[in-house]
Every structure is written in structure tokens, then in C-alpha cells.
Amino acid sequence: MPWEPDQYLKFQKERFQPFDDLVFLIRMREAMTVVDLGCGNGELTRRLADLLPGSTVTGIDSSPSMLEKAAAFVRPGLSFTSGEIGSVSGQWDLVFSHAAIHWVDDQASLIPHLMSLVKPEGQLAVQLPSNHRHPSHALILETAREEPFASALAGWVRHSPVLEIDEYARLLHQAGGRELTVFEKVYPHILPDADAIAEWTAGTTLVPYFERLPAELHDPFKERYRQKLRALFPGSPILYTFRRILFTAIRGNGGS
């Protein structure tokens, strides 16, 4: 997908909050081997590496534009490489992923795969957005089903593959995970107005729509979507509630 790192960075402060919550759940040890799946522009991977003394950290992402930005954060013990979350191999003390695995469609197959990347007694730590029932997301699907967008997209819309939290717990347990922590949290963001929600989703949820729509329909799509948001979130400032799922598991000694 054609990620635009600068668009994504517009809400940097808000995106750091769940990172801090996830880091708090990490069982820290000296000199860990760590992989960050869907590392994006590498800024949070660098933060993670700096918090883990003596660690060797590899950030993996499929987006060339994100990896280009990540190059600025390389240092001894921290590197970045191109790859698909679902195809990564190897074993690490910590398998970390922040705001990325919701782009993988088959979550039920992904969780055992992620657990297989964790060394025995190592840890999987994941945060993923689960805000797909919020109007900011539902209105994207509604807009995509209207003309001229529906024809241009040939009827395509992206349904969220994100599961309920108890299902993640079940999958982690089944894959040999123990000491499970699985929860969902609402992050309340105060934004200037409804248009700011459209700016937010332009850096994430809208990306695959803009990838498929011809360039001349990008602005009309955004404007139709903004009109719907303005009707639901009038005035200034507005509260944008954002749900996220956080989970961690230790891989049992016998593996999965």
C-alpha cells in the first residue's frame, strides 16, 4: 500500500500513548533479540530499542516509503529490513508489533504464526486498533458504497479482520501462550473538529481506498466523507474515542 509517512505522523503524540502502555507490559531482560513487525517509520522501534539495554532489534515493514524514513533511526543494535508480517521467520526473545497486524486479513492464522516466532520463555507483545465500529470507519465504508466511488472501486470495501479480545486470548492459549494479558482500551482524543478525524484516517484506514481510486476521485471522496463526519461531530473541539486492543503472552517452555 502507498503509505505516506508524513500524513501518518500528523497524530504522532496520540499514537505514542498506546506504545507506552504496551512497553509497560514487556518483561524486560538484558540483551534481548527483538523484532518489531510493521515498524513503519522506525521512530517507535528506536524508542523501543533505547528502552531495552543491550538489545538487538530488527524492524520489519513492507512499505518502501516507511523504510526510507526508518533509515534515519539506524544505530548499532538496530536495523530495518523489508518483509511481510505473515512471512517472517526466525525466533526472538520479544516479538513486538504496534498498530500493524490489523492489516493482515487472517488473524486466526496469524496469532499462532506470531507465537511461533517467540523463543521458549520469550514474549509476544502486540497493540492493534479496534476502532472499526466507530463512525469514523463506518462512514468510510458508507462513502465507498456511493457513486461514483462504488463503480471506481468495483464494489470493493475493506472489512476489518480484527477479532474480539476473548478470541485473541483463546488463540494465544491454543498456541502455547501463558501469563496472558489481553485487554481493550479507549483512548480519548480531543481534536479541533470533524475534519481532523478525516486527516487522521487519511494516514491509515483510507490508504487502501486511495490506492484503488483514481487520483481525480481522492478529493471528492474525502469531501463526501468529511461532510458526513461534520454532520455527526459538529462544533469544536470534539472528542474522538479510539479503541485499541493490547495483548501479551509468554511462550511456554515446551513451545506451541
Ligand SMILES: C[S@@+](CC[C@H](N)C(=O)[O-])C[C@H]1O[C@@H](n2cnc3c(N)ncnc32)[C@H](O)[C@@H]1O
Ligand atoms: C499504522 S503503521 C504503524 C507503524 C509503527 N508500528 C507505529 O506504530 O508507528 C502500520 C505499518 O504496518 C505496515 N504493514 C501493514 N501491513 C503489513 C504487512 N503485511 N507486512 C509488513 N508490514 C505491514 C505498513 O507498511 C505500516 O508501516
